[in-house]
Amino acid sequence: MSSMPPPPVLDASMVTTALELPGYRVVRNLGVVRGIVVRSRSIFGTIGAGLQTIVGGNITLLSQLCEKTRQDAFVMMMQHASERGANAIICARYDANELMQGVTEVLAYGTAVIVERG
Template sequence: MIITTGNDIAGYEIVEYLGVVRGIVVRSTGIARGLIGGLRSIGGGNIPEYVAVCEEARQHAYDLMVQHAVEHGAEAVIAVRYDATEFMQGSTEVLAYGTAVKIVKA
């Protein structure tokens, strides 16, 4: 499956638009990462514990989006984007979305 942030795919023609596909995850930092991350935030700079939570959430949302695309019979997903919103204090929603399409070689 081809996944791109672009609106087209070099060497391919989009022959059918299947609609928007998405993957949604709501994550919290957890007690251990939250405590360690909170202590590190006092000193400023990058906080690896929070980075890990964000990366895991993005990857999980991406994987769910691809699964959704497969369920729709897609061969590619174009115009992929991420969005994140604080769901409640300490929990963030991460959304990966794009347009599922069928393609043929040009």
């Protein structure tokens, strides 16, 4: 039994926070799509971030973790849209919630659409 390759991922240039994509018109709305990632900080990351707070400034360990988590949620959202047959996502947003001490959920969501040049 052969496994199917994952569905193609949308081009990130076809994802926008706006209500429309310039140069395109929405021909079909496929509904809300999302990508959810739940991450925890490792004990080493927590200690390292704690040490960085002593000197002040950007807490790079946490910034990198946040960026990686957002990127993963974004890619999952694009995969979900591709699975639904979309070629674009409009009204893209992020949300984050702390589920418990040191455990955060990051949600990327938007409206999957089919667009045509127009």
